[in-house]
Amino acid sequence: MIHPAATRDGMFQATALTRRKARTEAIARSVFLAMTLLLVIPLILIVGYLIYQAWPILSLDFLLRNPRNGMRAGGVWAPLLGTLYLVVLSLVIATPIGVLAAVFLNEYARESWFTRVVNLAVVNLAGVPSIVHALFGLGAFVLFAHLGKSIIAASLTLAIMTLPVIIASTKEALAAVPIAFREACWNVGATRWQTIRHIVLPNSIGGILTGVILQVSRAAGETAPIMFTGAVFFKAIREGNPFAYGLFDQCMALSMHLFTISTQVPNVPAALPYGTAVVLLGMVLAVNALAIVVRVYLRARKKW
Amino acid sequence: MVTRRRSEIVAESAIELVIRLCGISAIVFVFGIFFFVFREGAGFLFHGLNLREFFGSIEWYPTSESHVRYGVLALIAGTASVTMLAMAIAVPFGIGAAIFISEFCGGRLRETVKITIELLAAIPSVVWGFIGLTVMNPLIIRLFHVPIGLNVLNGGLILALMSVPVIVSIGEDALKAVPDSYREAALALGVTRWQMVYRVLLPAAKNGLLAAALLGVGRAVGETMAVLMATGHAVKIPTSVMDSVRTLTATVAAELGEAAVGSDHYQVLFIIGILLFSITFVVNLVADLVVRGIRAR
Numbered sequence: 001m002i003h004p005a006a007t008r009d010g011m012f013q014a015t016a017l018t019r020r021k022a023r024t025e026a027i028a029r030s031v032f033l034a035m036t037l038l039l040v041i042p043l044i045l046i047v048g049y050l051i052y053q054a055w056p057i058l059s060l061d062f063l064l065r066n067p068r069n070g071m072r073a074g075g076v077w078a079p080l081l082g083t084l085y086l087v088v089l090s091l092v093i094a095t096p097i098g099v100l101a102a103v104f105l106n107e108y109a110r111e112s113w114f115t116r117v118v119n120l121a122v123v124n125l126a127g128v129p130s131i132v133h134a135l136f137g138l139g140a141f142v143l144f145a146h147l148g149k150s151i152i153a154a155s156l157t158l159a160i161m162t163l164p165v166i167i168a169s170t171k172e173a174l175a176a177v178p179i180a181f182r183e184a185c186w187n188v189g190a191t192r193w194q195t196i197r198h199i200v201l202p203n204s205i206g207g208i209l210t211g212v213i214l215q216v217s218r219a220a221g222e223t224a225p226i227m228f229t230g231a232v233f234f235k236a237i238r239e240g241n242p243f244a245y246g247l248f249d250q251c252m253a254l255s256m257h258l259f260t261i262s263t264q265v266p267n268v269p270a271a272l273p274y275g276t277a278v279v280l281l282g283m284v285l286a287v288n289a290l291a292i293v294v295r296v297y298l299r300a301r302k303k304w
Numbered sequence: 305m306v307t308r309r310r311s312e313i314v315a316e317s318a319i320e321l322v323i324r325l326c327g328i329s330a331i332v333f334v335f336g337i338f339f340f341v342f343r344e345g346a347g348f349l350f351h352g353l354n355l356r357e358f359f360g361s362i363e364w365y366p367t368s369e370s371h372v373r374y375g376v377l378a379l380i381a382g383t384a385s386v387t388m389l390a391m392a393i394a395v396p397f398g399i400g401a402a403i404f405i406s407e408f409c410g411g412r413l414r415e416t417v418k419i420t421i422e423l424l425a426a427i428p429s430v431v432w433g434f435i436g437l438t439v440m441n442p443l444i445i446r447l448f449h450v451p452i453g454l455n456v457l458n459g460g461l462i463l464a465l466m467s468v469p470v471i472v473s474i475g476e477d478a479l480k481a482v483p484d485s486y487r488e489a490a491l492a493l494g495v496t497r498w499q500m501v502y503r504v505l506l507p508a509a510k511n512g513l514l515a516a517a518l519l520g521v522g523r524a525v526g527e528t529m530a531v532l533m534a535t536g537h538a539v540k541i542p543t544s545v546m547d548s549v550r551t552l553t554a555t556v557a558a559e560l561g562e563a564a565v566g567s568d569h570y571q572v573l574f575i576i577g578i579l580l581f582s583i584t585f586v587v588n589l590v591a592d593l594v595v596r597g598i599r600a601r
Contacts, residue, residue, distance in 0.1 A: 127587070262438070
């Protein structure tokens with residue numbers, strides 16, 4: 001409660017200027033809030049709408065059955081398995097290269113023009129359009145290396161495309177390990193690699209894991225790079241057999257399947273593409289959510 | 305004194321070599337991408353392609369029997385129109401959201417908003433394209449009474465939502481990089497937060513915000529599946545946002561499957577690839593230089 005005497009002589013009374021300032025402040029804040037909400041709300045609306053439309057078709061059967069009847073019925077088994085193959089294989093290829101590249105940038109390289117060029121290359125690799133990656137994969141792996149349109153060619157293309165994701169987050173994770181940890185290890189006579197192997201990597205595993213998870217999400221959703229390097233419109237495989245594809249086979253993929261049934265095939269029942277979209281989106285968002293959980297958990301557990 | 309075994313020394317230098325090789329992998333891949341895309345398109349680029357027609361003509365008839373034309377002007381206009389509309393929406397909103405996250409909220413709200421925008425970035429481009437096709441298309445037809453809703457507006461809105469996360473995260477970094485002493489000095493003078501943002505932070509972070517916008521442009525120019533599905537696929541120079549267009553990326557994605565390997569058409573698609581690579585390369589390079597500019601200061 002303000003003392004009556006204080007307000008009477010105007011000491012604590014808001015002047016016109018203060019009021020105007022408070023008003024513009026409130027307006028500015030709400031405008032920025034509105035702008036942010038306009039970006040956030042579409043996400044919720046879109047996800048909600050897709051799930052609503054796909055609801056009747058979503059079932060375990062939808063996941064475990066091949067597309068049938070010219071892709072106008074059935075489930076998403078072949079594309080789902082194809083996407084898993086592509087993701088796992090590209091992960092296996094990209095992770096060691098990406099992690100070691102980040103180790104080089106953070107542990108070995110000194111600040112020089114050369115490091116700058118490497119960093120610039122990483123940024124540029126991340127900025128190369130996905131369709132250019134597709135052209136590269138076609139020219140380099142499918143044709144030049146004679147891998148043909150195959151799972152391995154598509155995975156290599158995806159691996160190179162997603163490499164910057166792993167490099168960037170691993171680098172950040174390595175940089176967060178205090179230099180004192182390394183010095184302590186060097187002082188007991190460990191070599192550079194021993195220090196990295198036993199001290200730096202174990203202490204940054206969470207950040208590296210986050211990067212790897214984000215790579216998975218990125219690789220699962222990409223369409224253009226695999227369209228011409230290994231993914232096909234249709235290929236029936238044995239239902240229920242997780243080893244139905246070979247490395248040099250072509251495969252279906254969820255992202256490509258969604259593109260196909262929503263643009264290339266006429267008279268597809270509406271729920272089918274929605275179901276495919278929800279499976280793809282669910283996979284990607286679940287993987288991202290996992291990355292967020294890992295990050296939050298590790299931040300809470302951090303010892304230094 | 306403990307001496308290292310010979311095998312250990314060899315192993316150490318072997319592993320170091322592997323690490324150094326992986327370290328330069330990014331450079332190798334960037335050059336590799338350019339080399340292999342160039343290699344496929346080089347033959348026709350130097351023998352046969354009329355560069356003046358390529359850049360100056362709006363006629364794109366790659367599969368015509370008698371009247372073959374490889375003019376990409378309309379495709380460039382398509383890419384430019386969709387990108388400009390997307391940026392006109394995404395830059396103010398992205399920077400607004402970055403300001404909100406970094407200056408006007410804190411704690412739980414900030415984390416929630418950041419995570420949501422991160423999830424926005426995770427939506428695959430083919431899903432965005434699908435949304436353009438099935439949600440935005442009927443919506444635009446009904447709202448604006450136009451015959452077809454797959455047009456610049458549709459693609460621009462979708463691209464805006466797709467490139468916003470990049471702009472927000474780089475923009476937020478740029479604002480975070482402004483020293484707190486600037487904020488304290490401003491607040492000590494009795495300014496409001498808005499005045500501080502407008503008069504102190506925006507001028508101080510303008511390079512980083514510019515870089516954020518440029519990276520958004522790079523993202524939008526290179527986006528493929530979403531624009532392929534949402535912009536209507538008509539080769540022409542748009543005169544309004546209700547016109548259907550076709551972008552450079554969408555053309556490659558749509559036609560590469562049909563073009564016979566080694567044919568002129570196939571090689572032209574790779575030349576478009578070189579063009580796209582060059583555009584994004586320059587945009588990224590400039591963005592990097594702009595960011596370095598701040599650090600050097």
